Amino acid sequence: xxxxxxxxxxxxxxxxxxxxxxxxxxxxxxxxxxxxxxxxxxxxxxxxxxxxxxxxxxxxxxxxxxxxxxxxxxxxxxxxxxxxxxxxxxxxxxxxxxxxxxxxxxxxxxxxxxxxxxxxxxxxxxxxxxxxx
Numbered sequence: 001x002x003x004x005x006x007x008x009x010x011x012x013x014x015x016x017x018x019x020x021x022x023x024x025x026x027x028x029x030x031x032x033x034x035x036x037x038x039x040x041x042x043x044x045x046x047x048x049x050x051x052x053x054x055x056x057x058x059x060x061x062x063x064x065x066x067x068x069x070x071x072x073x074x075x076x077x078x079x080x081x082x083x084x085x086x087x088x089x090x091x092x093x094x095x096x097x098x099x100x101x102x103x104x105x106x107x108x109x110x111x112x113x114x115x116x117x118x119x120x121x122x123x124x125x126x127x128x129x130x131x132x133x
Contacts, residue, residue: 004073007048014042014100019075021049023100030097035061038103041080047098049073055084063088070098 009022016023024044034041053069058081060067066084071077080101083094 006074009048016049016072016075016077016079017103018077019072021072021074023047023049023072023079024098034099036080036099036101036103038101040102041099042102043094044098044100047080047082047100050079050098052082062086062091062094065091065094 006021009025012026013022014024014026015021024047028045028047029042030045031043032040034043047070049072050070051073053071055066055068058065058067064087066086067081068084069078069081072079078101080099082098083096086092086094
């Protein structure tokens with residue numbers, strides 16, 4: 001596998017709960033009124049540091065959609081899905097947008113200026129010392 005390059009978002013951002021990789025900006029948030037199998041989910045205009053899986057037809061609460069699961073590019077954890085297309089006219093606004101499951105990202109909008117890390121020398125993993133909002 002090649003080297004992973006991640007986009008560092010300026011200011012406050014939504015991040016992966018598992019590896020703290022930046023996923024989206026608050027300015028790109030469209031709606032907080034979504035639900036997934038693990039609870040709440042948020043709809044965003046755009047997302048970064050993700051890989052998009054194969055498209056598939058999926059029956060959602062709002063009807064049939066073509067969606068693709070999205071994964072964190074750093075840790076590989078599934079973080080939500082991308083709406084490829086919608087059959088119903090009232091759902092077309094979702095096309096091309098991303099849903100991030102709230103269970104997967106940090107429960108706070110984290111400011112990158114206040115996020116301090118320390119490195120555990122034995123494992124070389126970056127571990128958050130604290131997170132401030």
